[in-house]
Amino acid sequence: MMKTQRYSPSTERSKITYALWGLGIIAFIAVLFFSGMYIQIMGEKTDTYNQSEQQALNQTELSSVHHVSRYHGPIRYDIVAGVTKEGKKGYAFIPKDTEQANISYVALSDVLTEDSMKQQWQSTCNACELIDIIPAHDGSIPLWEVTFTDSNERYAIQTFNMKSGSKVDTFYFRR
Template sequence: MIKQYLPSTVPSWVKWTPVIILFLFLIMLGFGISIYNHTMDNKRDGFEQSSEIAMEQTALVSVDQVERYHGEEYYHVVTGTTEDGEKGFAFVPQGDQQKPVRLILEKNIMNENEMKNQWKKSCSSCSFISMNLGINGDTYLWEIKYIDEQDRYVFDYYNAMNGEKFGNYRLRQSLY
């Protein structure tokens, strides 16, 4: 006698549930990737134009990098080199086209590594995040971001000419 098996007695909705869940997951993943790409494009919006402005209005002949700096005013900081091969930083104002583009050469400010080493001496147990150049009025600043020993997100600002502390912001984490 041959044994015969019964056909599956699983309801059809149970068969379709994993397919629907997978389909919804793929839609959400695609939507998340789309939002991320759109946000990153907005973040880099105007970098190409700022690079061109920096090369037209300053001594920079090539551009290596463009970053954003939000202090009292919003700037694109264009890092590049001059014809003499010197590294320079052009500050291209955003929003107010009447302000001039400023250029400072690396040799005229405190070196990034020197500034970072000075900071490390004052905060040895801190967790470094990033460092970039900024401007506040007529003062060039090094902005150092890190997590301090009390688990706060900190922005420290140092005068880029002499390394003196200019100010800071400390953001504590919320427990809620």
């Protein structure tokens, strides 16, 4: 014969216990969902890098690739940094938002280097704090994009022509 426990308020599970279990399960599902979403988004961010690397090796003077990055301007570009067979460094700019990929290539010996751009920029902006300098592209113009904070504590982005060093555009953002 099976014994059953008599009903007693002290033996009944409280509603708080059920609510905590429910919240725990919902939180666990939310963490799984957002983790999966994050992994998918980060994967999509770099999913064109291998294709861009192959295009740069096949359609430009580059014979080896050191780094691939992304530039988001009016047109999204994958920027492939590498070296030619002669040992000259260069950048291949591969557009990703258009069907016809007009790949442009710039040898680093034909443009201002990152260090030269940094020195030129520092001479014009004394009270600024440099955040980053990255290669960029706008239409048919290779650019350097300089990100910094200015003396007014504004976040700023300036673009400079890679060949001449002339300023192309400036954007300021309040913090």
